[in-house]
Amino acid sequence: MSTLIADDHEAELRALMMMASHDLKSPLATVSAHVQMLHDEYADELGDGFRRDLAAMERALxxxxxxxxxxxxxxxxxxxxxRAPVALREIVGEVITDHIAEPDDALVSLTGTWPVVTGDAGLLRHVLDNLIGNAVKYTPAGVAPRIAIEARALPGGGIRVEIADHGIGIPAEDRPKVFDAFHRCANTGGRPGTGLGLAICRRIVERHGGTIGVEENAGGGSRFWFSLPAR
Structure with a gap:
């Protein structure tokens, strides 16, 4: 009985999160639009102090x-x-283009065997977008991202996808907690984030019957991976 109560409570919390998040998007958009208007019309007239205040408001928004x-x-x-057939290889190509507008700005390799899987295309794209986006975001400033993305078939017909980067890496003590909601590593260096991205990835992968994890990359950085079962 206690498990059922806990599941119901979590479902209620998720419903509340969805309602609150959805309802906040409209007023946030309104405030952002007005801050942008103030910036465009008055920033030059009212001086450095006004510009600093606007910049702080924009960061908070x-x-x-x-x-x-x-x-x-x-x-x-x-x-x-x-659920439907999903061509992960095509999604990966689109996500790379989204995050790296100029191919010369990064070195990205895409290798392996990419079978079609069965799943929710939108949610699986979210996983790939987050993992590849993190590989770009956590590359040190002034360094071109180097990302190796590989897929391989698993015994029984499943698939394992790996995204290896040469970024700042994840401290060993943080790796067991990196998929927990709201956890952020100590070495993020002020990069923007909420600590929910990897928790969302784990939930999506597990709902597809798969697993997700992270290891130290042999060449420096991190190697994220997730597996999905056969179609």
Whole structure:
């Protein structure tokens, strides 16, 4: 009985998160639009102090917007899966283009065997977008991202996808907690984030019957991986 009560309580919390996040998006957009208007019309007239205050408001609004979207994504991760054949190789190509507009700005290798899987294309894209996006975001400033993305077939017909980077890496003591909600590593260096992205990835992968993890990359950085079962 206690397990059923806990499950019901978690479902209620997720429903509340979705409702609150959805309702916050509209007023946040309104405030952001007005701050942008103030910036465009008055920043030059009112001086450095005014510009500093506007910049602080914009940073705070950015953090609120990211948290609102992540809370909404976290709640959506438990929705009914819209299962269909998914070509992961195509999604990876699109995600790379989204995060690296100029191919010369990064070295990305894409190798292996990419079978079609069965799953929710939108949610699986979210996983790939987060993992590849992190590989770009956590590359040290002034260094071109180097990312190796590989897929290989597993015994029984499943698939394992690995995203290896040469970024700042994850301290060993943080690796067991990196997929926990709201956990952020000590070496993020002020990079924007809410600590929900990897928790969302884990929930999505587990709902597809798979597993997800992270290891130290032999060449420096991190190697994230996830596996999905056969179709």
């Amino acid at each position: 950015g953090r609120m917007s990211r948290l609102t979207q992540d809370l909404l994504d976290y709640a959506r991760a438990d929705h009914t899966l819209n």
